[in-house]
Amino acid sequence: MFAFIRAPHDLAAIHAYLHRYRDRPATLRAYTRELERLILWAVVVRGVAVSSMTVEDCEAYKDFLSAPSPAFTGPKQSRAGGRWRPFAPGGLSADSQAYAVRVLRAAFAWLVEVRYLAGNPWSAVHDPVTVTREVAVQVRRALPADLWTGLRAVLDARCAGDDAEGQDAEARQWRTARAAILLMGDSGLRRDEAAHARRENLRLSPRPSGGAPVWALTVTGKRRRQRTVPVSAATVRALREHWADRGRDFDAPLDSAPLIVPLVIPATGPALEKHGGAVEAPYSADAFGHLVRQAIQRMTVEFGARPDVPKAHLVQLANTSAHAFRHTFGTRAVAREVSRLTVPVL
Known part of the structure; x- marks a missing residue:
């Protein structure tokens, strides 16, 4: 043989x-x-x-x-x-x-x-014994509506920046994080899907019932399954600002480029090797998650200085990961009485 x-x-x-x-x-x-x-x-x-x-x-x-x-x-x-x-x-x-x-x-x-x-x-060898759990929106991992609204307000304030060189560079990084967070929270994308989303797959689509067209993004998710999700106007505005920070025109004729890319490349061998030979290389899934976690940790400190923010919100925010925004999307969709059959499995 x-x-x-x-x-x-x-x-x-x-x-x-x-x-x-x-x-x-x-x-x-x-x-x-x-x-x-x-x-x-x-x-x-x-x-x-x-x-x-x-x-x-x-x-x-x-x-x-x-x-x-x-x-x-x-x-x-x-x-x-x-x-x-x-x-x-x-x-x-x-x-x-x-x-x-x-x-x-x-x-x-x-x-x-x-x-x-x-x-x-x-x-x-038998598989280890497991319990088959009901697939459901994990409400506890989702951010409450008031916390989600407050988080977006803080993000917008951080993204404003000013003309000072250091603060403007920081604002650009915040605008990158805001685009990432809104892409997951308003469209229900997984971390890997958001990290690898591309501009050529984001298009205006007409509504079946007429009216103004809506933005729709096609991504390839788990098990190579392709799906199309709506993208909110707020997310598109955030993406436009992120593209302006990159010196790119978001509304130019369809371009082949990642929706979100790092604006600052760490001075490490692997990072320089990855980005040195590529034009606007996308985030890896882990780096995308790290971008979001860093932004959340910094906002948690800011929320902690506010007497009107419940302690439970601070605890949840401190333990929020990138995937939590997908649960936030699912919970909000169910609250708006969207059919459970159309809410993605989280």
Whole structure:
């Protein structure tokens, strides 16, 4: 029997498997993470090669996922640093454990299919027990209406800026954050969808019942599913100002460019390498989330100085992530009596 791939060792075989997902960056990132964790555990803890794993090894790793050892856990760090760890403190949720097992089972099945492995030990391992939860809008993660309104008012004030060089540069960064937050909060986009949204996919569309046309944005989301979402007038105004900061005309004939791009590039090797050879490279999903979190943290301090802001609002704002704005959109849509069937799964 000969293998269908030219892989002299396990790492090359795994790279061959991951190469199948080169055109699906989110999937590639997730699968790489799971396989990387397994390789580290197999070599460091079990002392076996991935291709030599038995059912007993797989069961041991399945148990490890529920309670990773301290040597494998740590706060989020740059992968280039010595403090990076493959797991966050507290281990994985039951759903994440089950996801990891399914990813590994599928990867080993492919390695068997291409004749790199003789058999798949994960086929004899059951998924961790999970509870299938009702898919619903997570109201607790959504910002209350008054907090959402107040947040937008603070954003607008921060974006105004003045003629001072330093303050104007800060205002430009705030205008970038405002465009990002409104794109998620008013259109219900996921972080990755908003980060990779493009100008050529944002168009004016006529209303079915007549009247003024509306802006609509087509994005490609999970599982490569394409969908079109409405974009509010406030979001379009925010995008126009962000484009003006870039020296671009938002209303020029359709251009091929990301809707939102970094105006300040960190002076780090990876950042300079990514942006040096590209014209207006978009944010990565993580960098997009970091942009939003930084803005929220700074606004939380400002809200904390106001006696009229409830403490509960401050706590929620301090724990708000980029994804919370998607829940905010869904909650507001349901409150406006939009059919639950048309509200996106969050």
